[in-house]
Amino acid sequence: MTQSNPPAAAAVPSSLTETRQGGHGPTRKLTRAEQRAVDARNRLSSPAASIIAIVIAILWTIPTAGLLITSFRPASDIRRTGWWTVFTNPDFSLANYEAVLTGSGDLVQPFINTIVITLPSVIIPIILALLAAYAFAWIDFKGRDWLFVAVFALQIVPIQVTLIPLLTQYVQFGLVGTYWTVWLSHTIFGLPLAIFLLHNFMREIPRSLIEAARVDGAGHVRVFFQVLMPLLVPAIASFGIFQFLWVWNDLLVGLTFAGPQYRPITVMIAEMVGSRGQAWHVLSAGAFVAMIVPLIVFLSLQRYFVRGMLAGGVKG
Numbered sequence: 548m549t550q551s552n553p554p555a556a557a558a559v560p561s562s563l564t565e566t567r568q569g570g571h572g573p574t575r576k577l578t579r580a581e582q583r584a585v586d587a588r589n590r591l592s593s594p595a596a597s598i599i600a601i602v603i604a605i606l607w608t609i610p611t612a613g614l615l616i617t618s619f620r621p622a623s624d625i626r627r628t629g630w631w632t633v634f635t636n637p638d639f640s641l642a643n644y645e646a647v648l649t650g651s652g653d654l655v656q657p658f659i660n661t662i663v664i665t666l667p668s669v670i671i672p673i674i675l676a677l678l679a680a681y682a683f684a685w686i687d688f689k690g691r692d693w694l695f696v697a698v699f700a701l702q703i704v705p706i707q708v709t710l711i712p713l714l715t716q717y718v719q720f721g722l723v724g725t726y727w728t729v730w731l732s733h734t735i736f737g738l739p740l741a742i743f744l745l746h747n748f749m750r751e752i753p754r755s756l757i758e759a760a761r762v763d764g765a766g767h768v769r770v771f772f773q774v775l776m777p778l779l780v781p782a783i784a785s786f787g788i789f790q791f792l793w794v795w796n797d798l799l800v801g802l803t804f805a806g807p808q809y810r811p812i813t814v815m816i817a818e819m820v821g822s823r824g825q826a827w828h829v830l831s832a833g834a835f836v837a838m839i840v841p842l843i844v845f846l847s848l849q850r851y852f853v854r855g856m857l858a859g860g861v862k863g
Contacts, residue, residue: 668733676741724806748782784851
């Protein structure tokens, strides 16, 4: 009677070798990229890294906390003592905010102007960038790669070199001094980053989803709205937050293109610095009026911001 030899084990790539750990069955060996991600996560979650992060956060927050306390202190106390003395001699007042909102500062109308400027300056580039990113990611046309490189390269063009040409065109079109000049300028400056970010996110979506939708008879419109849009929420929110913060805190574009009656809050605060250089109590209150909205937006949507900014940054 003869005995047959057992079949030889099939060769398995080293990156996919299965090992047994703790008797819980086979587990796949991590690839190099996955191992680097695990090592980075372990380093960032170590006690030393947590302590360093806490210290940095405290140091970063101290100036903001001092400015907030100053905004509630009377002008006489601000001139005589530092903000840290409030812990031993607390004395708070809303007079600074009353002066900023209803008194000589009068930031209510600039605050409304900033909202009117910011919302369209966020929505318009998102709509245009979604269409362009879909074309670059899923439509094959001649010169697509070169055109995408050109769009990506526009991110390094300084805004300052475009101000005079844009202002000349706005004068010729009869748009100078209106909201349109600010909306168009922010859209132009924000499109390269928006297209790049959304394109990277779209390219990570499995091609099988797109092909399955096309097999079912879906065209580009249905694929875009029914397949891709639900998956693009993190990327859209990420760029929306970034663009919102940039437009809300912008000074150069508003100062250059907005007319006197359309100027945002940043321009008015800059004018207060020039005309009220010694009235720090008013400036501190105005600063917090300007930052309260972007602070709320960022804190409420920060998880989408992180997820969207990391899109396309790691390839497994």
